Structures are given as structure tokens and as C-alpha cells.
Amino acid sequence: LERPPGDGHLALIIAGDVTHNRTTLRDALTALRRTFDDVFYVPGNHEAWVTSVDRADGIVDSVAKLRACEALAEACGCTTRPRTLIDASGRSVRVAPLRGWYHASHDREPSVLPEDDGSRGFSRRWADYRKCRWPPSLLGRGGSEAVAHGMGAGDDALSAYFAATNTIARDNTPLVTFSHYSPRFECVPEKRFLLEPCLAKVSGSDHLGDLVLRLKPDVHVFGHTHIPIDLELDGTYYAQWPLGSPREQSRQCARAKALGPLELYRTDTGVQRLGQKGAPERTAWGQYSCSVLWGRVEGASRSRPTQVLLGKAAHAVGHGAGALGRVLPQTSRQEGPGAARAEPRWVRSRSGRAVAAQYRRAPRGLDGRRL
Helix, strand or coil: CCCCCCCCCCEEEECCCCCCCHHHHHHHHHHHHHHCCEEEECCCCHHHCCCHHHHHCCCCCHHHHHHHHHHHHHHCCCECCCEEEECCCCCEEEEEEECCCCCHHHCCCCCCCCCCCCHHHHHHHCCHHHHCCECHHHHCCCCCCCECCECCECHHHHHHHHHHCCCCCCCCCCEEEEECCECCHHHCCCHHHCCCHHHHHHCECHHHHHHHHHHCCCEEECCCCCCCEEEEECCEEEEECCCCCCCHHHCCCHHHHHHCCCCCEECCCEECCCCCCCCCCCCHHHHHHHHHHHHHHHCCCCCCCEEECCCCCCCCHHHCCCCCCCEEECCCCCCCHHHHHCCCHHHHHCCHHHHHHHHCCCCECCCCCEC
16 A cells, blocks of 8 residues: 555554465555554454464464464554554544454344345355354353354354453543444445345444444444445444455445545544545445435325335335435335336336345446446
């Protein structure tokens, strides 16, 4: 990553998932530390993978692997604990990495296809269930050997354990926090528009979310889902600006690759939001989420309830389709033939499975590519 133009002290936030290889991690963090004045880092789930090289070095479980990654980052000159930065004028900002882990209860949405939520196949594909090894005590199991977990098995205990290791307290200093995992389910796109609908089960943590709600930071940065999004909730500006894999850099992460690091905070002006003067345009999912939240509040009517397409709370399969974020009147099947005519023909004629497949097609982003 090249250093952005301009003067000033530049602090870079890395929200995890650099690599599971500790040698590569050291090389990457060393290079970034040479480019930026400060580098803040928190490990992701990929760093928790235990390899044969790790076991040969005495790292037998994922807790030890994550600790080793943090120690390696500190040795490279990076910061893995809360730290306050002060500029020449005495203005300060506190930057705090937050540890976490996901758990399945973070998924609050019904399945796209109720008869098959796809979790069985997803469990086989999700590498964490094979490559992470945990102390049995964290998963509520007996024995002394490190063991793997599965869909929902031990997730809550792991999430609570990692959230409890964060000891930061809030004061009057402006606060920027960051984590690898999503702290709120609103920060993950609706599952019918994801290539992996089960992603919500491994995307975030309520334990982490409760911590962020108590801290009320000015900005919270997260990663993990590789989907760019910006959203303001309860006074906190949430943002994900993923660099992504090489394949993703030609798709949903193309803007992050083209524009480089995103400026989120300046000590002289405060929070820098997408869409403001001098900043890049908002993310497609950020614009969509604002439309959803507006539709829930402003579009409500007792006599004729409204429904926002892509809304988090309800499925629109039985009520027609619309453009991204459009507010549609919710028709009732007891209103007679007129209500049926209000639905698009393809909704009436195709099976429920075909309709669900249509709704799972991802919308197009600002660059015309599907997210």
C-alpha cells in the first residue's frame, strides 16, 4: 500500500485476515510499518488457523496462534492495544483494537429457502471448522487435546471469551475502535443477496456488539465479510473498506484497490464520512441500508403498511420486486384480484424456489459490477 499524499502523521488500521502464515505476516506488517507512521492491527479468523509449521513451533491451538500473531505484530513495531495519538496542537484521538469471534446467533434472518438453509454444505466449506483448533475448556468439552468446532458448536463461548479480553474504558477523548468481525447484524447485507446465505452465521458477535454499544466510539472499522459498507447507527459511523483477495479486487473490492487506504478521521476535522466533500462516494450497500432504515420509519402507515425491498426484517417474495432501496406498498392476498395484478408476472408464475433464486441475485454496485 502506497502512502497517501499530503503531510501529517498517518496511522493505518488493519482489521485482520492478512495471512495464516506467520512469516508472510511479518513481511507484510514490516513493509506497512515502513510506509505509515503507526500501524494498528487485530488478527482475524485466518490468523487463527493452526498449520503444521505452527505445531512444530509449539503452537498447538488457535488461542496460542492468535497471541503469537499479536506478539509478532508488536515486534514489527505495530500496535495491538489501545493507544492515544496527539497532534502538534494538542488534539488527540484514541485508537483501540477489539478482539472478538463470531457466533451463529448473530444471524437473525429467516432462511432464503426454509426447507434447506444450506448450513450442512456450508459447514463443509468453511475452513475455520477444520483449521482452527481450540482448548476443550472453551468449547465446553472434556479432554486435553485441542479440538475443532462446528456450526454453532462452541461459537458463543468463543465469542464471550474473546470479548472479555478487551479492557478498554471510555473517556472524553474521541475514539476510533476496530475489530475483525461485524459488531452488528445490520452491517451484513441481507442473506438472499449473498453468494453464501450462511455467511451471517459466521459474520459477527453480539458480545462484541454490546461492547461497541457501551463504548459509543466515533468510528468503528471492521472486516471479515469482504463487502464494502458504510453506515451510521446510534451515533457511531461503521465502515468496512476491504482490500480483498486478488479475485475480489476486480469485483466488490475494486474501489478499495483503486483508491487505496480510506481516510476516516482527522484530528482537526473529526470523522471523515464517505459522500462528504473531498471523500469518495458512499458504498452501494451503505446507500441501500440508509434507504431501508428510512423506509422503516418514514414509510410506515397503519392503514396501508409499507415494506422496503431488501429490508432486514421481512421477505418481499410475495409482494413483488423493485429497484434498490425502493419503498413498495405491501399488498394483501385478501384484497381481491387487484392485489394479484399488482405483482409482476414472473412472481405469480414461477415456483417459490425460482423466485428466491431471483432475490438472491446480488445488486450492482456503483461500478456496474454485481456485489
